[in-house]
Amino acid sequence: MSRRIDGDPLALGAVDAPVVLVEYADFRCPFCGVYARDTMPQLIQEYVDAGVVRMEWRDLPVFGDESVAAAVAARAAGEQGLFWEFGEVVFADAPERGHVALPRERLIEIAKQIGVPDMAVFEADLTDPELLRRVEADLAEARSLGATGTPTFLVNDTPLSGAQPISAFREAIDTELEQARN
Template sequence: MPTTSTTAGASARRGRGVSAAVAVLALALVLGLVSALGGAPDSGSGGGSAAPAETSESPQAPDEALLALARREDGDPNALGRADAPVVLIEYADFQCPFCGKFARDTAPELIEKYVESGVLRIEWRDFPVFGEESEAAARAGYAAGRQGRFWEFHEVAYGEDRRRNSGRFAGEKLVELAREAGVEDLERFRADMESADADEAVERDVREGHGLGVTSTPAFLVNDRPVLGAQPTEVFVEAIEAAKRAAEEHGR
């Protein structure tokens, strides 16, 4: 039976491993963003680059600390795909971000058709509001829509067209109109859920997670343990998903 000091030492080593893994991801996110912008990070820029592609015939072992960020919760209204899918794409996004909208309209449908429907990919949404009060209100509205099983319908309506930021489109009764368009049935419950402490806590949980990874701009993605920054062309996501799938198969996940 291990002694208390031995157990404590093992726990400390595991803790250092997680911290190191997160530090590596944060550095990758920041360096990718700086490279794309040609300067210091600027929240909400939408620029970015993918991490270097994995080209080895025998992929490296996935980073367990980063893989553990996937929540894989059954019934999660903010997720699409099987909870046990070999690849999880986590998206940190803002409903007012035009680059997030571009991803939602141009790339996500292809990934859903090709990978989510076949059981390869799970997409998990994280709220990361960066454009102020209307972004925060929209994040809470998405949470409230999800409480009635209509998050992705709200997501589709919110990103259905480019909207001028902080113009009032994501404030007050305008959000209720979006919810109605998304098929949310109980609008009084929607209003209550949107203003609830639970909504604040859910959004704050996502924001803390993103900040812990070094996310400063939207959209930012994690494909298993690989960061992808910005609304990249679809082929960048396809390559990242295929590489993650190969790594998962190689290491028996």
């Protein structure tokens, strides 16, 4: 399911990394927040920075209209090179239980907070039908795989469901790296 698009604002790491970690997530998902705060930074340091893992984000907005709006807003920030920064702020505020409120006003505050350079373009992009289409395409892709909950991960073709401990990610990544070497 990896896309390996060079310059993809929703991806981190080398396009030719032997392992791709695809994350299907919702910006309002508390477990996605746990992964983003606790696990993802370690995986970036250990694997992405070493050039052996690429991370690719997919939207799986399952918690209503604010989830869809947040996904579009993150993509709007991504259009200006700040997708991951947007997500970092959203997930920093995420409660461990329940769903963070992300009305339009809060999405705009976050964009200002991370320094989106052209706020007029950002605000216009919040209603961009093409960005919404991309969110909906990710959602359709996730559903075609049977993913209904967040977060859901694919480590190459190995599925992981939920905010697993880092050891589960390391095991899956290391197994895929070993297979890539053989």
